Amino acid sequence: MKDTHKRLVFLVMLFLFLGYSSFLYTVQPFPDPPANTAAENGKMVWQNYNCSSCHQIFGLGGYLGPDLTDEYTLRSEAVINSFLISGTSIMPNFHLSEQERSDLIEYLKTVDATGSADPKTFKIYTDGTIEQ
Ligand code: HEC
Numbered sequence: 001m002k003d004t005h006k007r008l009v010f011l012v013m014l015f016l017f018l019g020y021s022s023f024l025y026t027v028q029p030f031p032d033p034p035a036n037t038a039a040e041n042g043k044m045v046w047q048n049y050n051c052s053s054c055h056q057i058f059g060l061g062g063y064l065g066p067d068l069t070d071e072y073t074l075r076s077e078a079v080i081n082s083f084l085i086s087g088t089s090i091m092p093n094f095h096l097s098e099q100e101r102s103d104l105i106e107y108l109k110t111v112d113a114t115g116s117a118d119p120k121t122f123k124i125y126t127d128g129t130i131e132q
Helices: 003-026 038-048 077-088 098-113
Strands: none
Touching: 038 098, 077 098
């Protein structure tokens, strides 16, 4: 192959590489979901008070308290609120502000909307995958 042909092939490939790379890095395949600041603040409250030391989300976390992934549909907002306001003999009362409680509830609502998690009902296959 002549040198000019090699240069031509190189330039075409370079052009295609740069074009495809810039396409990949500029096109967003999925639009960002609308911002939900209350839920984001609620997640921060969840982390600040280390709720996951006793509770799980999708089965991950401590095991003193129940999994709260589906808490929003299993219980009403009022029940969640009352747990947060008064605590129990095992769960401490964190003296959360009204804003913190409503943000937490919004966070639990968005977690609940992502799916359901009741690991006891999951089918576990030998290759480690699960079916809900
Ligand atoms: C020290 C462990 C502990 C921590 C930390 C904790 N919890 Fe709990 N929580 C529990 C236990 C245990 C229960 C079950 C009620 C009981 O048996 O007293 C519970 C119950 C709940 C319930 C009601 C669940 C149900 O349907 O029965 C909610 C909602 C809840 N916790 C939310 C939270 C949130 C939000 C935080 C963080 C701000 C938190 N918990 C931090 C231990 C904890």
